[in-house]
Amino acid sequence: MTCILPAGERAFLVDLDSEADVLTFTEALTRSTPVGVEDFLPAARTVLVTCSPTADLTYVRQCLNYLEQSKSAAIADAHSETDLLTISVRYDGPDLDDVAQSLGMTRSEVVAAHTGAMWRCAFIGFAPGFAYLTSGDTRLDVPRRTQSRTAVPAGSVALAAGYSAVYPRASPGGWQIIGSTDAVMWDLNATPPATVQPGRRVRFVDENQR
Numbered sequence: 001m002t003c004i005l006p007a008g009e010r011a012f013l014v015d016l017d018s019e020a021d022v023l024t025f026t027e028a029l030t031r032s033t034p035v036g037v038e039d040f041l042p043a044a045r046t047v048l049v050t051c052s053p054t055a056d057l058t059y060v061r062q063c064l065n066y067l068e069q070s071k072s073a074a075i076a077d078a079h080s081e082t083d084l085l086t087i088s089v090r091y092d093g094p095d096l097d098d099v100a101q102s103l104g105m106t107r108s109e110v111v112a113a114h115t116g117a118m119w120r121c122a123f124i125g126f127a128p129g130f131a132y133l134t135s136g137d138t139r140l141d142v143p144r145r146t147q148s149r150t151a152v153p154a155g156s157v158a159l160a161a162g163y164s165a166v167y168p169r170a171s172p173g174g175w176q177i178i179g180s181t182d183a184v185m186w187d188l189n190a191t192p193p194a195t196v197q198p199g200r201r202v203r204f205v206d207e208n209q210r
Contacts, residue, residue, distance in 0.1 A: 002068050004061060007048060014047040014064060019122055019134060022047060025068055027199050034063035042123040042198045044132075083200055087166065088207045089115075089157050093177035099142055099159060110178065111206055113139050119164055119202040124194060129168035129186030131196035138162065148174035155181045157204070164204075168194075 002021070007013040016022050026042045029049070033040075036055025041048045051060055091111045100110045117135035124131055141162040149172060152158075156167040158175035167173060168185035185195045196202060 004064055004068070010051045010053060010055065010057065012049045012051075012061060012064060014049060014068065016045055016047070016068075019044060023120065023122060023134075023199060028067045028070075029064075030199065032063075032067060034060050034067075036060050043125065044123065085196060085200060085202050087157075087181050087183045087202060087204050089179040089181050089204050090207045091179040093157065093179045095145070095158075095176040096178045099140075099176050099178055102142055103139065105139070110140070113137060114159075114164065114178065115204050115206055115209075117204075119204070121196045121198050121200045121202065122163075123198055124196075127168060127171055129194040129196070130165060131185070131194070131198075131200075131202075133164045133196075133202055134162065135164075140164070142176050144174040145176060148172055152177065153180070155183065155185075157181055 002017060003015040005013045005015060014025065016025060022042050022045060025047055026040070029040055029047070036051050037049055037060060038052045039050045049060070049064060051057060091107070096107055096110065100107050103110065105113070117137040119133040119135045121131040122134045140159055142159050144160045151170055152167050152173035154167055154169045156177045157179040158165055158167065158173070158177045160175040165175065166181060166183060166185050183195070187193055187195070
């Protein structure tokens, strides 16, 4: 059951039942942002909604409750083609063989599954511009590495716990790296700086097949 809880003096934490509900609610909130809402931040199962100092919190809460109750899966899927981001990948990652072996697949089958899925950003976390991408294909659900790397290069394309992601900058990390890309995921001179925002669709393509 969904709960809308106060979070501090001028924010609400919307606790939803599933990741799919978070995506749908975030899309509805993006399309119909209530007056007084200053920002909202989705996570795996929650959405933090921050209000302006002058916001009518009772009104905002009523709006959030209405959006949650009236959200529709059709809304979440109503993205235009301009919303689709295509990322070219070199499938040369150091963990690709291990991923294939753990899944009982060949390297080519892992690449085909990764490029064949339609991914969508569920939320941003870990580092600025680090988008947690989810799809309906459960074949690529692999655990994190047993030991994290102290440095993962920017542009590394990785898998972990049912998500895929592109490391926006060099950082430590424990995800399984299956490839690399030249796509820029975080640019302070861009508006917004994060290339992928919650709800945006992403398609990966094999650079060698283009």
